[in-house]
Amino acid sequence: xxxxxxxxxxAPKPPPSLDTHSSNSLRLSDHEQxxxxxxxxxxxxxxxxxxxxxxxxxxxxQCLIEKGHKVVIATHAYGDRRGIRYLINGxxxxxxxxxxxxxxxxxxxxxxxxPLLRCVFVRERISIVHAHSSFSAMAHDALFHAKTMGLNTxxxxxxxxxxxxxxxxxxxxxLTVSLCDTNHIVCVSYTSKENTVLRAAxxxxxxxxxxxxxxxxxxxxxxxxxxxxxxxxxxxxxxVYRKGIxxxxxxxxxxxxxxxxxxxxxGGEGPKRIILEEVREKYQLHDRVRLLGALDHKDVRDVLVQxxxxxxxxxxxxxxxAIVEGASCGLQVVSTRVGGIPEVLPDELVTLCEPxxxxxxxxxxxxxxxxxxxxxxxxxxxHRKVRTLYTWRNVAERTxxxxxxxxxxxxxxxxxxxxxxxxxxGAVAGSIFSFVAVINFxxxxxxxxxxxxxxxxxxxDSSGPQSRMGQHLSKKKSKAPNPAVS
Amino acid sequence: xxxxxxxxxPAPVPWRKVLYERQPFPDNYVDRRFLEELRRxxxxxxxxxxxxxxxxxxxxxxxxxxxxxxxxxxxxxxxALVPSAVLWVCLACALLGYGLYEIxxxxxxxxxxxxxxxxxxxxxxxxxxxxxxxxxxxxxxxxTDTVYAMSAVMLLAHLVSFPYAQPSPPxxxxxxAALFGxxxxxxxxxxxxxxxxxxxxxxxxxxxxxxxxxxxxxKAEWSFPWAAVLVCLAGVGGxxxxxxxxxxxxxxALLTLTLVCPLLLVHLQRxxxxxxxxxxxxxxxxxxxxxLN
Numbered sequence: 001x002x003x004x005x006x007x008x009x010x011a012p013k014p015p016p017s018l019d020t021h022s023s024n025s026l027r028l029s030d031h032e033q034x035x036x037x038x039x040x041x042x043x044x045x046x047x048x049x050x051x052x053x054x055x056x057x058x059x060x061x062q063c064l065i066e067k068g069h070k071v072v073i074a075t076h077a078y079g080d081r082r083g084i085r086y087l088i089n090g091x092x093x094x095x096x097x098x099x100x101x102x103x104x105x106x107x108x109x110x111x112x113x114x115p116l117l118r119c120v121f122v123r124e125r126i127s128i129v130h131a132h133s134s135f136s137a138m139a140h141d142a143l144f145h146a147k148t149m150g151l152n153t154x155x156x157x158x159x160x161x162x163x164x165x166x167x168x169x170x171x172x173x174x175l176t177v178s179l180c181d182t183n184h185i186v187c188v189s190y191t192s193k194e195n196t197v198l199r200a201a202x203x204x205x206x207x208x209x210x211x212x213x214x215x216x217x218x219x220x221x222x223x224x225x226x227x228x229x230x231x232x233x234x235x236x237x238x239x240v241y242r243k244g245i246x247x248x249x250x251x252x253x254x255x256x257x258x259x260x261x262x263x264x265x266x267g268g269e270g271p272k273r274i275i276l277e278e279v280r281e282k283y284q285l286h287d288r289v290r291l292l293g294a295l296d297h298k299d300v301r302d303v304l305v306q307x308x309x310x311x312x313x314x315x316x317x318x319x320x321x322a323i324v325e326g327a328s329c330g331l332q333v334v335s336t337r338v339g340g341i342p343e344v345l346p347d348e349l350v351t352l353c354e355p356x357x358x359x360x361x362x363x364x365x366x367x368x369x370x371x372x373x374x375x376x377x378x379x380x381x382x383h384r385k386v387r388t389l390y391t392w393r394n395v396a397e398r399t400x401x402x403x404x405x406x407x408x409x410x411x412x413x414x415x416x417x418x419x420x421x422x423x424x425x426g427a428v429a430g431s432i433f434s435f436v437a438v439i440n441f442x443x444x445x446x447x448x449x450x451x452x453x454x455x456x457x458x459x460x461d462s463s464g465p466q467s468r469m470g471q472h473l474s475k476k477k478s479k480a481p482n483p484a485v486s
Numbered sequence: 487x488x489x490x491x492x493x494x495x496p497a498p499v500p501w502r503k504v505l506y507e508r509q510p511f512p513d514n515y516v517d518r519r520f521l522e523e524l525r526r527x528x529x530x531x532x533x534x535x536x537x538x539x540x541x542x543x544x545x546x547x548x549x550x551x552x553x554x555x556x557x558x559x560x561x562x563x564x565x566a567l568v569p570s571a572v573l574w575v576c577l578a579c580a581l582l583g584y585g586l587y588e589i590x591x592x593x594x595x596x597x598x599x600x601x602x603x604x605x606x607x608x609x610x611x612x613x614x615x616x617x618x619x620x621x622x623x624x625x626x627x628x629x630t631d632t633v634y635a636m637s638a639v640m641l642l643a644h645l646v647s648f649p650y651a652q653p654s655p656p657x658x659x660x661x662x663a664a665l666f667g668x669x670x671x672x673x674x675x676x677x678x679x680x681x682x683x684x685x686x687x688x689x690x691x692x693x694x695x696x697x698x699x700x701x702x703x704x705k706a707e708w709s710f711p712w713a714a715v716l717v718c719l720a721g722v723g724g725x726x727x728x729x730x731x732x733x734x735x736x737x738x739a740l741l742t743l744t745l746v747c748p749l750l751l752v753h754l755q756r757x758x759x760x761x762x763x764x765x766x767x768x769x770x771x772x773x774x775x776x777x778l779n
Contacts, residue, residue: 160765160767161765162765162766162767163760163761164760189505190503190505191763191764191765192765194520194521194523194524194763194764194765195763195765197521198521198524198761198763204514204516204520205514205516206514207514208512208513208514209505209513209514210513211505242767244768244770246770246774247770247774249774249777249778250772250774250777253777275778278778279777279778282777282778315767315768315770316765316766316767316768319505336768338764338767338768339764339765340505342503343503343504343505343506344505344506345506346504346506355768355769355770356770356771356772357772357774389506390505390506398513401513402513
């Protein structure tokens with residue numbers, strides 16, 4: 001019953017075979033270019049919070065809008081920022097008043113966000129809900145409610161997880177429950193796909209690998225900005241254990257002793273900053289090691305272009321955006337060989353080392369020797385190579401294919417969903433979440449009685465094929481700043 | 487290249503695990519090399535039953551130490567033991583233990599001189615003796631039930647937080663819990679000398695005995711099981727003189743601990759399923775504090 005109510009809205013969702021904008025599109029064809037979706041991106045992490053997931057959601061949404069889809073973003077309220085905001089190109093963002101618990105993630109009871117999210121989904125006539133990041137409770141909530149409401153779901157995972165300790169075991173179980181009836185999952189690297197498939201016991205056929213991308217116009221090289229009398233190594237990351245700052249504290253004294261013209265530029269903030277300051281103090285390297293503190297995203301490029309080498313010492317990464325940004329600015333990249341990093345850059349653009357002080361020092365020595373002899377590609381060449389590797393338009397195109405596939409799939413009705421939960425997620429967790437799913441369904445019926453779908457005002461589209469704003473924009477097709485189309 | 491698994495002909499180029507190239511495979515393509523780097527149970531230890539039983543001797547003897555200590559306290563409270571006699575026995579034991587420690591550790595480099603040891607012993611004894619009247623009145627305003635409950639919790643905390651893997655030196659939480667528990671109990675005794683005696687015994691049993699036991703294990707491996715068995719028997723026997731049912735319970739608990747729990751541990755190893763792969767967080771296998779020291 002919950003799935004069929006949509007017929008009462010003003011503009012019913014067209015069935016996939018009859019598209020109002022391209023009546024010649026083939027039914028069930030592989031290239032359904034005319035089919036435009038109405039997508040809701042849900043995550044706890046969005047602007048004004050800065051980070052990889054946030055910029056991923058934003059850039060992907062912008063590229064999808066450019067392709068003609070309707071995209072709406074739902075996130076939690078950040079301080080005073082609550083309600084609806086419109087970003088460039090009519091990207092509508094709902095800042096929902098949900099309580100934030102820890103590290104920008106909301107609390108979840110599996111029920112209390114249903115009325116708000118239902119309003120968003122019904123008002124915007126959403127057909128696909130795309131949730132981001134396993135750390136986000138709101139994303140999992142949205143997936144849960146979307147399935148109860150009969151909408152197709154896609155989930156993107158951005159991080160790697162362990163298996164061994166208690167918190168990992170519980171989190172992986174919750175992920176299994178969340179993903180057991182999700183239509184499609186997207187991971188950012190092959191290692192991440194293997195990790196997610198093992199964590200959530202998924203069928204690997206429903207997991208796609210779509211890497212992240214970087215906007216190369218934001219990260220252009222500028223060799224004039226760097227001091228050619230010295231060799232500068234740039235490190236930009238959060239200063240936490242996971243990013244290998246302990247290794248950095250071993251590398252700095254060793255290399256500074258061997259190379260008098262070497263200096264380090266370290267941007268970022270975190271609890272391990274004290275270790276770097278101690279090392280600097282002990283070896284009296286105040287003029288050669290600069291700690292810049294927390295950097296705004298717009299300042300990152302200015303710091304990167306001052307360096308010759310970009311060093312990444314992470315102990316685990318699903319897809320390291322930082323090294324692509326460093327390479328895009330024309331720096332030589334040295335990184336640890338962990339997680340998905342070996343898949344990201346070709347061998348001529350990156351030097352990979354084992355995660356130990358000795359190995360990273362060897363790698364850095366090799367690169368320093370190459371720089372001294374001038375045996376390195378120019379920053380402009382490196383930028384040219386990297387520019388074509390990862391683009392947001394390519395990511396959007398591949399994601400669009402995921403949506404095309406997903407919208408053809410049926411959403412499991414309640415009985416099938418309960419069966420899947422109990423059979424796939426184990427006896428205890430499956431039964432608990434079946435119960436929660438049933439309560440969720442009853443709550444949805446209650447809400448539909450209280451405020452029926454046909455009485456909810458349909459929002460005016462600000463993006464997508466029926467958008468009012470789009471009519472002005474399509475007239476002046478703005479020149480794309482990113483000429484690298486793939 | 488997209489998210490459709492349509493029936494395409496297999497491409498002649500092999501699939502590579504790289505993201506920077508456009509490959510002629512769909513995004514959800516599953517190669518036969520999928521999960522090829524998955525490893526299971528690479529660091530699983532093979533336990534042998536009797537070796538584990540030997541190791542649990544340490545836990546059993548620590549429980550018996552606590553029982554022995556409580557027996558001693560109970561005897562002193564009833565007046566069955568005179569404090570001066572106990573004090574002389576403690577001194578004799580301490581000297582004997584110290585001598586044994588020195589003999590066994592003959593080849594080791596001494597971290598502290600004998601003078602330093604004597605100094606710390608003197609300081610401790612002097613301060614405890616001086617403060618014992620104060621300590622005796624410490625729990626005067628607290629009801630007896632509360633004192634017993636607090637001591638029980640503290641001694642339990644001592645047992646739970648004891649560093650069984652590295653008992654020498656004894657961990658700070660376990661030692662502090664034990665000493666606090668003993669101060670609570672000692673304050674219930676009739677005289678200041680009783681309190682002083684009790685605290686000296688507590689120090690011997692909880693602070694010095696684990697060090698001696700550890701040294702015995704390192705140097706004379708054969709003596710450790712005998713020492714553990716001796717302590718357990720003394721604990722059960724001592725408790726038996728007070729409360730026979732309690733002694734029976736203690737004996738049962740010790741037997742379960744030493745014989746049944748290792749059986750469970752060895753038996754459940756077959757269910758271990760540890761997954762390792764390239765997604766694991768890298769371990770830093772070197773001591774990085776050398777750069778800071």
